Amino acid sequence: MTTLAAATGAASAFPAAFGGLADFRQDTVRVGLIGANGMGWANLNSMLKVPGVQCTALCDVDANVLQKRTAELKERNIVPKLYTKHEELLADPNIDAVIIGTPDHWHCLQLVDACVAGKDVYVEKPLGNSIAECNAMVGAAKKHNRAVQVGQWQRSQQHFRDAVDFVHSGKLGKIRLVKAWAYQGWMKSIPVKPDGPAPDGVDYTRWLGPAEQRPFNPNRFHFEFRWFWDYAGGLMTDWGVHMLDFALIGMKATTPKSIMATGGKFAYPDDAAETPDTLTTVYEFDDFTVQWEHANGIDGGPYGRNHGVAFIGNYGTLVLDRGGWEVIPEGDRMEAVPLQKSQDNGLDKHTTNFVEVVRSRNLEALHAPIEAGAHIAVFSQMGNIAYRTGEKIYWDAKRGRFTSSAANKLLAADYHNGYRIPTV
Template sequence: MTIDRRTFLSSAAMTAASYQRVMGANDKIRVGLIGSGGQGRSDWKLFLKNPEVVPVAVCDVYEPNLKLGLALAEQAGTASGPVASYKDFRQVIERKDIDAVIVGTPDHWHAIPTIAACQAGKDVYCEKPLSLTVREGRAMVDAARKYNRVVQTGSQQRSGPHYAQAVEMIRGGKLGKIAQVQASLIRNAMPGWGTAVDEKPPSDLDWEMWLGPAPARAYNKMRCLYHFRWWWDYSGGQMTNFGAHDIDIVRWAMNADAPQAVAAFGGRYCLTGAGETPDVQEVLYQFPDWVLTWTTCEMNSARKSGITVHGTNATMRLTRGGIEINGEKWSGLDAKQPGVEQQKYPGTEQHSAHVRNFLDCVKSRKKPNADVEEGYKTAVMCHLGNISMRLGRSLKWDAAQEQIVGDADANRWLTKEYRKPWKLG
């Protein structure tokens, strides 16, 4: 099915006007899934557990994933009729009987469907990282605000009660003055994910549509599905994968919008086979009176992943598994011990809570826990880290102007040229 752009936008404008009402507590929310791969289906399962969610459509360019998404909708037994299947996301968005969409696609396909859904009057649950580039993220925020849409970034740690508890402790001064925070993803993925040759795409995959706005490439099975994360055309490695989660929490806890400067180092030193993104990366973010470091290490697992907050009174280890606080021993002259005893708090459920928060906000029209602008600010930090590493130099960031200071070449990396006919908005 081919949708004329003028017809699509006209239909979208009519739909946007029709969905401005505030839903009641018992109203059904009709949902479409765009991107039924592993993460998309995980989100879909959580949505379908909520009694007010009515599945309407599933979209994926890979037929096996499409069938799996449809099967989940059928198993839920909450559909009001047959659940439609599509390979083109525009067919989902043009439907007037859909209130919200889940965008569970690879990163390079986050911006276009999200903006189109906002234009069509639909709310959006978009997986993290919010965008592939800085400029995409800004356009997504602008669309959400212009069309008054609820857009939740899939940074589910924002809805974890123990993360909120940690944020309260940090902001409340329990750890003392904080001057250093570390966040990391550590694992041993040696020797890598293997190699594959370019070949003809399988008949049940629309490779051209999978690429979409990304550069034309020959099909290679190590470029798509889960492994898209390791290619710059589609994602940003662990910086935008797990970094987007923990950096988001650090920003929240430290009440920080953006760094002043970024310096990053790293490369692909040990992993062999498919992929471009680094297996070792160190990123240093400078704020007015504290410093954040992000570490990627995929060739050795001796250290532990997570967030470590260093305060003058105590140190906090924060992961999805829980919170651990240990007091610090002062050694300076006339030192008075802070007297912080060891404390441990268990981790809490966050995935279902994040979906529940989105659904509640679709009804109330309040901003969700991981509002699109928060997702944007976190994505900016991730992208700046990757840009600095790839260019081999430090960057100064002007958050007000959303520009890298005095570096025209680096500013060109804030966006990417889309392959025709795709456009942003």
């Protein structure tokens, strides 16, 4: 899929002296972590299992998180430098690669800055918080020849690859519909809470970054940022990039003809979240459709799974999730395939793949390169844009935009506080 042809706005202000660093080709890979909570911390711990990887720096706007992680690393005789601004971490010559585990609205600025600084990047999914951001990030990685792995670690799991091979074998017959879903029963209502002061030790202005200025509210901080349009795209981008990625890989699909979506806050209409807790999105292709479903507070998804992808063919249906895959025959048209369980650790294999590429400089060996991360992030953003406009929307691949003016207004995230989407 072609992403937006060019992002608007001036280039990110970044000291020129940060550029021009030589590639680091020795066995030791020195890693800095930007955003030390949640998946950022999980990614670092996974990467530290790889022989020769060292953690030399941590960066977070929350001093409480830095203190906690520093203590945990000290128990393992790891003493990193500490930073509160990612630009200062990127200026550190003792860092070869960075992990970006910050909220989605910071990914673009930090990844572009990292590429300019000559660092390789492991970035959490979704890659960007808008189509324009994805385009800028791909451009920066290519311009500076950086290895960028997106945290879609299922691409490193063998059973996902085996399932795709089966789909490509043609044994399912003509596939007319692909369903992907995330039914997340543990995601309960977010009670409305009053605004108030940011916790001690939190640089809230820095946390907001390019997002709109608002009073601090605990519902918008740390994990819960996912449910607010300023910072993320809800389950459509949080889980959609995982499941829809394999829907597209299985179907060898790129750009949909049209996208439509319907849903809303049906489970928790009066809670604090902005993004829909219930959503159905339909992507139209020439001879099949891809359907996305998500629901907060419910685990009873299709085929008895709370997440997954189902390739529905004339002879049978292949159902795939993180636990494994199986084939359910259509009558006697084919034989069943019993559950093929997952046998490996996808995250560990994914971070190992990244480190290997940092060393080899063979960027084509990345399991989830930035182009793949951008492709599925854009695809998921299209679903959100269809929902937010209430229109059936159409993508003009040649022009890199929609045919709808309302949809085009959502191509780029709104940047505030003096920040602008980088131009590469």
